Amino acid sequence: MGEADVRAVDVDRPRSPHVAARLPPGVRARRPWAPLLWALFSAGGTIAALLYPVHLLFTGLAFPQGWLALPGHDALLGLARHPLSRVYLFVLIAVPLFHWAHRFRYTLYDGLQLKHLARPIAALCYGAAVVGTVLAAYTIWRL
Structure with missing residues (x-):
């Protein structure tokens, strides 16, 4: 056969x-897709919990308050063009998108009782995460 x-x-x-x-x-x-989706959910939550606060501390508090000297445009662009920085930015953006998609999907299912729309909701949520991931990859590649 x-x-x-x-x-x-x-x-x-x-x-x-x-x-x-x-x-x-x-x-x-x-x-089943469930193990992969739960792994992305878990990884996205972990990344959001560990990396976002540090990232926001620098970009939202330390630099604007003058606690640290603000690097120039060329220095930041050079940093963003480094391969490890690109990986960091991609992971910082893409993986939490899947965390959002999973959390929003189950919020719609359980919170709004839309379980009868399971497939369209899953397609929209995870599709949006995939589109965001592709856009993030494209944007980071173009730096």
Whole structure:
């Protein structure tokens, strides 16, 4: 039986690790997206909790109050063009977007009781996070 003959199905996953062995021939269990989405949610929350306060301390308080000397435009642009700074900026922007998407999705589900719109809400929330990630990557690449 070729790869094209195999179809994916949603399967209630019992606790047994041998669920795939009990499926009929030509049927495989569909891999769930939930673990990846929860991992992005967790990583986004951690990054937002650890990096945003430090970033905001410098850009929102220390530099405007004059506690630290404000670097010039050329110095900041040079810093932003460094590969590690680009990775930092990308992670600082992109990963918390998926945290937002997951949190907003479940706020709409549970808070507004819109569970009947599960797929469109998920597509809009995660789609917005993907678009934001692509825009962040494009913007950082163009620095």
